[in-house]
Amino acid sequence: MALFSKYVWQVAVAGALGTVSLLGSRLYAQTADTQQWIDGIASNMQVHYQVLLNKGDGECSLPSLPPSPKSPCSIVELSLSSPDKLAANDLDGNWSIYFSQTDPIYAHPAGEFTIDHINGDLHRIRPSASYQGFNVGEVKKVQFIVAGLTLTEAKIMPNYYVVAEGQDNKQALYSEARVIESTRIRIHPETGLEERPFAGEISRQNFKLSQADKTPYADAAFIFNENKNVNKLGFVAQDEALRTIIPTPTFVMDSGKNIDISAGINLQLQGVEQDAVAPALAWLQALGLKQNPAGMPFVVSVSRASLPSRSPVGSYQLVVSPTQITIFAREPVGAFYGMQSLASVMIAGRNTLPVLTVNDSPRYPYRGMHIDVGRNFHSKQQILDVLDQMAAYKLNKLHLHLGEDEGWRLQIPSLPELTDVGGKRCHDPQENTCLLMQLGADVSGKSERDGYYTRQDYIELVKAANARHIQLIPSFDMPGHSRAVIKAMEARYRKFMAAGNKKAAEQYLLSDPNDKTQYKSIQFYSDNTINACMESPYKFLGKVIDEVKAMHSEAGQPLTVYHIGADETAGAWAQSPICQAFFANNPYGVENAKQLGAYFIERVAALLETKGIKTAGWSDGLSHTNPKNMPAKVQSYIWDVLPWGGVAEANKQANRGWDVVLSHPDALYFDFPYEPDPKEGGYYWGSRHIDTHKVFNYMPGNLPALAEVYPSPTQTGFEIAGTTPLKQGVQWAGIQGQLWSETIRSDNAVEYMIFPRLIALAERAWHAPSWEPPYNYEGATYNANSGLFSENKKSERDKAWLKFASVIGYKEFVKLDAADIHYRIPTVGAIIQDSMLHANLAYPGLGIEYKEAGKDWQPYNKPVQVKTPVLVRAKAATGDRKGRALPVE
Template identity: 40%
Template sequence: MVRNLILLLLVFAANAQAITALQLERLAQQLQVHYTLIDANPDSCPEQKEACYLSELTLSLANAEDLEPISDWAIYFSQLMPIYAVQGEQLAIEHVNGDLHRIRATSQFTGFGEAGVSVRFYTEQSQITRSEFMPNYLISDVEHRLEPQVIASTQSAVDDTTGLEQQPYLQAFTGIKQLRVSDDDKTPWMGAEYLYQHQVRPKPRDTVLGLVPQPQHIARTAPGRLSLSKGFTLQLKGIERGAIEAALKRLATLGVHERQAAVSIEIHVSEQAGAPPESYKLNVRGESIVIQAPSATGAFYGLQSVAGLLNSDDLSLERVAIEDAPHYGFRGLHIDVARNFRTKAFILNTIEQMAAYKLNKLHLHLADDEGWRLAIDGLPELTEVAATRCLDLAEQRCLLPQLGAGHLSDSGVNGFYSAQDYVDILRYAQAHHIEVVPSLDMPGHSRAAIKAMEARHQRLLAQGDKQRARQYRLVEPQDRTQYRSIQHYNDNTLNICLPSTYRFIDKVLLEVQRLHQRAGVALHTYHIGADETAGAWLASPACQQLKGKVADFSSFNGYFIEKISQSLANKGIKVGGWSDGMGDVRLANMPAHVQSNAWATLSDNGHEVAHQHANQGWDVVISSPDVTYFDFPYQSHPQERGNHWASRAVDTRKVFEFMPDNLPAHAEIWRSVKNQPYHADDSESSLQPGVQFAGVQGHLWSEMLRTDRQAEYMLYPRLLALAERAWHKPQWALPYVAGRSYSADTEFFDAQRQQQREQDWQRFAYLVGEREIAKLEKYGRFYRIPTVAASTTKQGYIDAFTLLPGFAIEVQTSDGQWQPFKGNKHYGPVRAIRARSPLTQRRGRALSLQ
């Protein structure tokens, strides 16, 4: 049916009168797009599909009577899951590539009319959070003679009260049928009443001994508090001031400055036998503070702990003694700047917060299918073409406008880091004792590189330079392989059997190394990605030839990873990659030092690959998406931004509860993505005695994050809980025991540990809500204000609280006005409830009470 409609459309378009620029502009301004998610789990699906979801798209015109029935138009929009069945006679929809789709008129199109025209369609997979429905639909003429226009009604807006995105084109989500994707999906709609029943109320307290992240040992040494309101004098021994300058800057930002005749801060650095390199001792006594450490990094963290102990209101801290060292050596944050660009300022700001909470690895994802974000000397097309998305179907000027990118080259989703930008980032990270791990994803997720090098190929061919045109080409014209990537591309995997591919990679690596040398910052680890390449190369003549030449051939992806890993090792660089791709290799062909990011979901026995790779002697960084992917929603509610395939709710408490040393144990305390109990069996995948993980990493993927503010909303305050788990192993964490199986019916996490965890959470929640939120405000970070847990008592009162303390609560009465919430007060009918920042007028997302 879809093919027949497209054929009719093409015949009709060929005979249609060409649209004018004025008509196109009027359509862009007046066309009203209304998108409705009808059902995320219909009772039946077309074409014998087992699972699908049904949507309806309505196009109408506010001033239909003033417009002629124009048909020579095409509308391009992002739909994350490709459409496979269309119901509607006047409009046809076709998949272009990735998430890009095109709507065109069929021969039965009679004009939009006052009521508009609509089309229903089905996809095989679901979109259920509002942020998954992309903005910025583009309208153009069919032949692309005219400049495309963004349809005004599909642009998002920002709510003045909350600072959150609004999507006027997307109709309201009102029921559970828009939230659950299958019959066995038990995901709850996390409204105010649900939160009231399931969240833990903060316990009132005057103060808490500690900081974020919690030290190994902390004890109060004397009563009273030491005030730093008059500043401090600094005394250094064995360390240069530059090594701690960034921590001093944080103290100054919080209001504590260097002054004469003030509190003395003494820092002593000297080697200490057996002391971990990042360890420190801190003693706040009398009118002085003493920090001792075996390294500059340890001293830096000691000074950051002074800032952590600080009360922002009066600039005082308790008199304590601390002995501290990190649980993990690798404490990372992955930031995807490829899908949607993040500004240099955002990266520098994030480095500041990472360092404040003692995270030490910044995994910078610089290239993917949707963008290449680092200038490479000698390959200008990588940023001239592949750092921008617009509507150029030939992709000679830019990439396709995936992910609702729109058409403007100066849009915030576009951009790249110049050589100097990257050097500045490296130096800023080094000053904050953070290592940058660059990643330019290959061989899959490489569409941006492929299209850039194809543009280079065409440019040099036009100049008659065939040899240089072939020099860095990443595809083989004779390759007839048909595949579709996980993001629905049919052309995103570079050909690993071509010599030109390795010339390109060597060139890129050489230039990245040169940037590190220019910055004076060594390149220790390079992350190649290496994931999600299934289906490529099967019909490539070059690959068939290569396969016959390689002894003990395992897989094309494995061959590529082995080759690149050895090349990196020869340059003194450790290779990193995602665990699924790294599992394709032959172990004997890999270098001694390998980093594997274990990202399989825990509810699908994700512990198995983590254990396997650790047992191989690799440095395993725990990257479980169920809890470390910060592109998932805080709560299962349509208004919460985020993806949904691995977890429907990752709030700050869930991150805090993570026990990275014992992955299978979470089957006892957590549920699957569909809110079902699950079983984790470790009997055949046990860690060998003495084997430990290298660390843990949080992840900020950016498909649905088009602005820096949206990215900050997803980071904070979850980043603080990540730092807590990366630095500190709590007493309540269940020790790993090889061979155990866990489920909702096992009881290894007993009542004593549950009580210990509850007490520890109350400490952490207090410190974040009453101390750290104010510091995030000082830095201007756009953290998430919690939603309010609320219920109506039998006496007719509203009882309410927030997960983190310190936030004011407001209720909306029947007249639409908002009032400060006070317990034991009758408000009459209450429509909604929300929280407010303790220091600004910004409000959080409101929840209905009706």
């Protein structure tokens, strides 16, 4: 069926996409028959992805191929089948299937298909010269070696798509691209969780980083024993949990008595405007605390004399007496937090409050949450919902990651290409209208994973944050991780060059068109790094900062901190002619490409300083700078893994006088799996799993002591030497949780990954526990056997966790349900002994259900006789949502 050869001709004029597609200089006609054939493939082809082998120690091999290098690798089998007969000469073989493979394909045997790496994670399968077509129902298997491991199903990306296109390097289009329906994500109707019907199970044998990996498989029996061991001291009583404020205050005196508030409260504000506490007041009202002039007096007094002068910002005193509720604070934010503490013990449906006195102050001035909307976009409403919960738990910094390789998410009206091109992904090989497909995004460019915030959206977000006493810190990663903005400005360049306006074209160009450097970023891009030798990137950044600064001013929250990213790409710039000329003649002393990363960061920091903005960035990039060339105050986010030097680097940068925000992946990366189970979403390079208990156990006041508590990523011991201690009196600015969105594809998934871990983050950021061992400023070496973290302190910690877990189970889950937050419902631990099912949970207050083969789900209240096979699952605190079911063997 040779459809195309007669339609190809050379043209020298521009045309619009419609019945024809213009790419480069060739014009190709599209026909209804071609599109119908592609649509048929998209509707009917079945795709199945199966990990055959994960080998963390290398080598992987397939017939006719040499073994892979001795590094982590896997073997994958991709099965393709069609219910219809497909002839070998259909479309003259001019069709391709594109798919995202997050680790690149190292090699594949010769066969009926070839596989190419395009860029980033995008790969292409197309018929080879030996392609024989498909018989009806025939399954064709394509095996390949991957340069990396696949230990979670979340790394298996969806939305393969098919398109008719040329075989040359122009990839000329003959049809519109269509997603292959069998590769779409499905949402489970009862859990709301993603399912991948096209992905095979990852076996236990393939669930190891290496032969040394001791990570257990979190089946029902493992979880049962873990819960049993952790909970051996028992949860606290429900009434005690309901009276407990989270995060834990500095001092609480609870009388054990209650007051009746059924008549409501008479709010009296002194020294503070209602706007400054409005969201907290709205939350109290949503929980049932109504205003009534005849109600109980509720006095909120803000004055500099209310608390001691050395009280940290945000301190407050809350007194609930039999006749009056009073909050004292030195600033409006303290009054706001006092109201949030009152809301913490306010239970919907109850008309009582505990009689108590609270004196409270925050542990750290920086208590943050980072959300990446660059890789996959998340809606404005999602961010607003998270802001509400951050405020409820007294977090005060939202680090919003707006620019990445896969997307630019903020409208700058004077630079429309940033969002018109950089804000969506589709199939446009020339990237004139959108970015290349990545991370299994929908090829339409219109899914919830693509998009951006309009200028007004962003102003609304900043206003909402400000109303909740949260600082919004914007970030566009540079000079690496910048592919989206680079391609957007290249599209702008081409547009103005076509119009004959070279000056405008080059004004904000971020790349050297003649750069022949070959490099690969950590995400396998070959073109994602801004050229630091050009002047236009600094003009561009100045333009963007001015625009964002204006948005913040309009929103009423000045832009005082900007996160530059500061990620670099090894090997970039070496063969750029512009850089070669720059090395030969510049006033900065830069002589080679290795010096450019530090130069870029130092120059951007100087630019920000002229605008009154503090520079923030990730620790690795900032570590390459010369502190003498940096502003006196820099905000550095430490993301080094603890066993790999994460403590020493934190200490080193804090000792410089920089404001250090701890962001360790070992406990603070909320895109990592909750449990070691392939069905739990996320990446795992820094920790195989991070549950809420692990976040709770984080000890920012004594990081080296975590070597006695945490395992390495392979669940083995490690040591933290005391050779680079903090200087006496040096303190962290604070801590921050991170949500990177490579595998986070929906707003519900954002909430699932953040909650309830965010509550433990807030606990550690606000409250210094008595069980945390004091830091040794002389330096001390910790490992699993050092014994410096005493058993008494560990026992005290374990009791504190059980109380904390009780509060989450009895109270916080209920409030999250009321706020429509899609938190993670824990998986059920269960065993069968003598035909009796025994089940437990990490939190009290949730229901458990079990199901025998052929029967309906039944409530579980106590051990019950069953016949295998059996499934178990938990229910949400309120409502009908269910947790992920596990088999019990």
